[in-house]
Structure formats: structure tokens, C-alpha cells
Amino acid sequence: MLAACGGGDASPPPTPTPPADTTPPTVAITDNVSDATATGNVTFTFTFSESVGTTFTADDVVVTGGAKGAFNMASTTQATLVVTPNTNTTGTIDVSVAAGKFADAANNANTAAASASQAYNTVPVVVSTTLVSFDEATAPTLAGFGGAEDSTVVADPTNAANKVAKVLKAAGAELWAGTTVSICPSNALVTLPFSADNKTMSLRVWSPDANTVVRLKVENAADGTKSVETDATTTTAATWETLTFNFANQATGTAALDLSNTYNKASVFFAFGKTGAENGGDKTYYMDDLKFVGSSFQVACPTPPASVFPVSFDNTSVTYTLTGFGGAEDSAVVVDPTNAANKVGRATKSATAELWAGTTISTGANFTLEAIPFSATKTSMTLRVWSPTAGIPVRLKVEDAADPTHSVETEALTTVANGWQTMTFNFANQATGTAALNLGYTYNKASVFFNFGTTGANGGGGTFYFDDLNFVN
Incomplete structure (x- = not known):
């Protein structure tokens, strides 16, 4: 009776069959460019929602605005594609994967397309x-x-x-x-x-x-x-x-x-x-x-060499040359007649000198000085002068050592006899009949004319001293 009721050899119920996989895989497309605009190659990454095996290849990707490069299936759920943008232009790379291009293990093909875009600028930066x-x-x-x-x-x-x-x-x-x-x-x-x-x-x-x-x-x-x-x-x-x-x-x-x-x-x-x-x-x-x-560099004027101004005749590192002409050939650097510790220039205007007899003062080759930095607000030079007579005109002429047609001259009158004085020469006030100061010219040569306009025969001669030719800043 128990056996009839118990049935000890009965079979267990069957295991349920799992439902079929009908979910299609999807893909998300990203790239490695952090800025808004790419300037070179762009690597796009394709991340799948599940394994797609080997069903996805570079041929499944459509690219515009660039050329396909290296493709790599990093795993069954991720792939990368390098795209080179068009050269020397600006635009957008568009990458897309259409529906039906990859499938999962259950052979479910993707039903959703995916796309991504990346702006680029490959115009060369001109330095x-x-x-x-x-x-x-x-x-x-x-x-x-x-x-x-x-x-x-x-x-x-x-x-x-x-x-x-x-x-x-x-x-x-x-x-x-x-x-x-x-x-x-x-x-x-x-x-x-x-x-x-x-x-x-x-x-x-x-x-x-x-x-x-x-x-x-x-x-x-x-x-x-x-x-x-x-x-x-x-x-x-x-x-x-x-x-x-x-x-x-x-x-x-x-x-x-x-x-x-x-x-x-x-x-x-x-x-x-x-x-x-x-x-x-x-x-x-x-x-x-x-x-x-084509080149990037600092815009800075070169450091100028040490100035020779004032022309003092005392700097042992400077070669001073005095060149007389027109009857003032006896011009030389000598000891100051009033101070044996000082050197000065001496010009002797002879009894037969021309009215334009003078002396060129130079410290460089070809009778040059350093270029005088005249400007709209700086047009003057000074010169210490010793004259035996007061009231005589002293002319100072500056010019381009390479082009004597580029010159300017001005004058001042001595006010002291047999003593030193500092005379100012303003080249904004050129001597009558001479050219005006032209700030576009280079002036790098200077000549001084004592008792200008009077010949030696007419009493214009004598011995004169000068020192400390300087530009007034």
C-alpha cells in the first residue's frame, strides 16, 4: 500500500530551455581629440555593447573628410581606426557605421546606425x-x-x-x-x-x-x-x-x-x-x-658700442685723429695749455688760410665718428673752445662720411677771450645758405672752423683749442 502511494522511482521535472538571444548589438563611436579642432591624425574608437567576434572590419566604416589609416580590433568588444584629415584645409571628418554591419554570437546584426564627427584644421601654421x-x-x-x-x-x-x-x-x-x-x-x-x-x-x-x-x-x-x-x-x-x-x-x-x-x-x-x-x-x-x-625671434636693437661722446681726447682706448685743411693743417692733439693733466685739440689757422679753413675730428676710419643720434627734439651739440678773441664765429659742420652732399652746418660766437667756454651748436638753426638738418640722413663726420668766413690774410688766423665735443641728450 505504501509502495503504491509513494512511487519511489519517479523522474525529476525537465530543465527549462533559456529564451533565444534576439537583442541586436550596438556601437558607440568616440575619438582621442580633447580640443574642439584636430590638427593631425584622429583615432576613432568603436565600443560594442557585446562581443561581435570578427564580424566588424575597416570596410564597415564610412569616412568622409579624411583617409582611413590603421585599423585594429583590440578585442571582440572594441576596435580603433586612425583617420588622416585632408591636408592644408579646414573641415570635418565624418565617421559612420550603417545598420547590418556587425553581429553578435547569436547572429543578431546591429539595427541601429552610429556616427561621429570631428572638426579639423590642417592649414600649416606660418611662423x-x-x-x-x-x-x-x-x-x-x-x-x-x-x-x-x-x-x-x-x-x-x-x-x-x-x-x-x-x-x-x-x-x-x-x-x-x-x-x-x-x-x-x-x-x-x-x-x-x-x-x-x-x-x-x-x-x-x-x-x-x-x-x-x-x-x-x-x-x-x-x-x-x-x-x-x-x-x-x-x-x-x-x-x-x-x-x-x-x-x-x-x-x-x-x-x-x-x-x-x-x-x-x-x-x-x-x-x-x-x-x-x-x-x-x-x-x-x-x-x-x-x-x-618663417622664423620667430626677439625684436631688439643691438646694444650699441660704448659711445665716443664726449670726444675728450683723454680716452686711451680711442684713437683721435685731427685732419686740418685749407690752411689749418697744423691740427693736433696736445696738452691743455691751462691744465697739464688734460688733453685737447689744437687748430692753428695760418696767415695764408682760406676763409673755410677747418679741422675734421674723427675716431674711426674714413674720417668718421659714431653716428650722431639726432631726433626731432635732440638737435644740439656742445664744444668747449679756447679762443684768443671774443666775438668770432665758430662753425660746426656734420655730414655723412660716405656722402658729403648730406650735411648740416651751424655757428656760434665766442664770448670769452683767452679762456675756455662751452659753446652750443643747434643744428635746427642751420647756417645761412646751407642745408637744413634731415633726420633721414646719417651724420657721422664732424669738422670745426674757427673764425669762419675770414681768411688768414684778413686777420682770421690764430691758434685755437677745443675739447669735449658732445651730443646733447
């Missing part, structure tokens, strides 16, 4: 150095010539917060009228680091006319025979544009770039090759942001 911005605390010096003398630093006519150079090419201007732009003494810029790979400069210009030829000339500030010139042409009228000047392509008839030369002076010529009349009369041009392209 440049601004040589002159015209916004410097100390304004650059503009020296116009040939009919472009009206060259000044002014507010940008299109942006009052910006400063630029304004150049008026006058109706009577020469075809070569131009403007030298400088930030260092002697009308110089910093030395331009031209090389085999870097031969270009740029300049923002505003011209009233399109198709205006603009010439840029660079040269050695101490030797104008070492120069190179090239042209660029405006393409717009009455608006700003940036012109590029490639000195590998020198202007016809001018010297080629010589990498062994030092170039540290720049001049700009608007409407080069046309006189003011041919150019349509007075015309105003603007320029800004003179740059050297």
Missing part, C-alpha cells in the same frame, strides 16, 4: 615675427624721400584703436619716392635672419587703387650697396590686404639676395615706377605690421 607694428611705446621713425616726405604714424582710418603708417606720395613725387621704416639708430631695423628656407616678408597695406605696385627694399644700414628689392601688387582698392614679398624673386635689374650680407634696413615704395603726376596726383597710402615670415 612669423612682427618687426614693426606701429603700436610700439616708442613710435618707429619714418623717413620719407623723393616726394614721400609726408610719412607719419597715425590712427588707422578704419580702426581708431590701431596705429599705422600714413604715406602721402605727392603729385610732384619721383617714381622712386619711398619711406624708410626704422626702430633702431641709423635708420635701421633688427638684422633680418634670411636663410635658404626663409626669404619672405609681409606687410599689410591700404591703397586707394588696386593693381598698385608696392616695392620693399632691404639693405645694410651701413652699406647701401648691399641691398635686395622685390615687388608685390595690390588686388583691392580702399581696403586692407596683406602683401607677401619673396626676396628670392628680386625685382628686375636689382641685386639678388645674398645670404652672406647683413640686411637691417627697410624702405617701402608705393606706386613704384610711377611719378606722382603719372600716379594721378597726391595719393595717400597706409601700411601696418611689417613681418619677417
Whole structure:
């Protein structure tokens, strides 16, 4: 009876069959660029919601805006693809995976597409150095010539917060009228680091006319025979544009770039090759942001050598040369007749001397002194003088040792007889009949003329002493 009720050999219930896997896998696409814009290759990562085995390949990815590179299936749940963006342009890389491109172990294909985008900019960064911005605390010096003398630093006519150079090419201007732009003494810029790979400069210009030829000339500030010139042409009228000047392509008839030369002076010529009349009369041009392209460096004027001023005749490291002429050939460095511890210059104007007899004072080769740093507010020099007579004119002349047509002369009268006095010579007040001071010139030679205008035969002779020629800062 128990056996009939218990049934000891009954079988256990069957194990339930798990439900079939019908969930399709998905993929998320990310990239390795942390910035908003990529500048080089982009690595995209594909992360799957479950194992997709080997069903996913690079062929399953559509790329626009770039080229597929290395593909790697890092695991059954992750893959990477490197994409190289299009060169020398800006744009967006678009990466997408369509539905049905990969499957899981249950052969469920993805039903959802996925995509990602990444902006890029592969335009090469052009390294440049601004040589002159015209916004410097100390304004650059503009020296116009040939009919472009009206060259000044002014507010940008299109942006009052910006400063630029304004150049008026006058109706009577020469075809070569131009403007030298400088930030260092002697009308110089910093030395331009031209090389085999870097031969270009740029300049923002505003011209009233399109198709205006603009010439840029660079040269050695101490030797104008070492120069190179090239042209660029405006393409717009009455608006700003940036012109590029490639000195590998020198202007016809001018010297080629010589990498062994030092170039540290720049001049700009608007409407080069046309006189003011041919150019349509007075015309105003603007320029800004003179740059050297291809190199980054500090813009700083070289440290000047120790000044020879004042010319005291006592510095043992300086060679003083006195060169007399016109009847003042007896000029020499001697002991001060009133102080044996001091040395001075002596000039003896003979009884047969010309009215223009004088003495050149030099400390360098070719009768030179260091360049005298005249400016709009600094135009004077001083000289201690001993004269046997009061009331005689002493003339001081300074000039360019390489170009005697660039000179300026001024005079002062002695007020002391047989004694020392300090005389001031203001070159803003040039002597009658002589050229005015031109701040665009280099003045590096000085000559003194005692009792100027009177010959030795007419009583203009005598022995004079001088000392401490100095520039007044």
C-alpha cells in the first residue's frame, strides 16, 4: 500500500530551455581629440555593447573628410581606426557605421546606425615675427624721400584703436619716392635672419587703387650697396590686404639676395615706377605690421658700442685723429695749455688760410665718428673752445662720411677771450645758405672752423683749442 502511494522511482521535472538571444548589438563611436579642432591624425574608437567576434572590419566604416589609416580590433568588444584629415584645409571628418554591419554570437546584426564627427584644421601654421607694428611705446621713425616726405604714424582710418603708417606720395613725387621704416639708430631695423628656407616678408597695406605696385627694399644700414628689392601688387582698392614679398624673386635689374650680407634696413615704395603726376596726383597710402615670415625671434636693437661722446681726447682706448685743411693743417692733439693733466685739440689757422679753413675730428676710419643720434627734439651739440678773441664765429659742420652732399652746418660766437667756454651748436638753426638738418640722413663726420668766413690774410688766423665735443641728450 505504501509502495503504491509513494512511487519511489519517479523522474525529476525537465530543465527549462533559456529564451533565444534576439537583442541586436550596438556601437558607440568616440575619438582621442580633447580640443574642439584636430590638427593631425584622429583615432576613432568603436565600443560594442557585446562581443561581435570578427564580424566588424575597416570596410564597415564610412569616412568622409579624411583617409582611413590603421585599423585594429583590440578585442571582440572594441576596435580603433586612425583617420588622416585632408591636408592644408579646414573641415570635418565624418565617421559612420550603417545598420547590418556587425553581429553578435547569436547572429543578431546591429539595427541601429552610429556616427561621429570631428572638426579639423590642417592649414600649416606660418611662423612669423612682427618687426614693426606701429603700436610700439616708442613710435618707429619714418623717413620719407623723393616726394614721400609726408610719412607719419597715425590712427588707422578704419580702426581708431590701431596705429599705422600714413604715406602721402605727392603729385610732384619721383617714381622712386619711398619711406624708410626704422626702430633702431641709423635708420635701421633688427638684422633680418634670411636663410635658404626663409626669404619672405609681409606687410599689410591700404591703397586707394588696386593693381598698385608696392616695392620693399632691404639693405645694410651701413652699406647701401648691399641691398635686395622685390615687388608685390595690390588686388583691392580702399581696403586692407596683406602683401607677401619673396626676396628670392628680386625685382628686375636689382641685386639678388645674398645670404652672406647683413640686411637691417627697410624702405617701402608705393606706386613704384610711377611719378606722382603719372600716379594721378597726391595719393595717400597706409601700411601696418611689417613681418619677417618663417622664423620667430626677439625684436631688439643691438646694444650699441660704448659711445665716443664726449670726444675728450683723454680716452686711451680711442684713437683721435685731427685732419686740418685749407690752411689749418697744423691740427693736433696736445696738452691743455691751462691744465697739464688734460688733453685737447689744437687748430692753428695760418696767415695764408682760406676763409673755410677747418679741422675734421674723427675716431674711426674714413674720417668718421659714431653716428650722431639726432631726433626731432635732440638737435644740439656742445664744444668747449679756447679762443684768443671774443666775438668770432665758430662753425660746426656734420655730414655723412660716405656722402658729403648730406650735411648740416651751424655757428656760434665766442664770448670769452683767452679762456675756455662751452659753446652750443643747434643744428635746427642751420647756417645761412646751407642745408637744413634731415633726420633721414646719417651724420657721422664732424669738422670745426674757427673764425669762419675770414681768411688768414684778413686777420682770421690764430691758434685755437677745443675739447669735449658732445651730443646733447
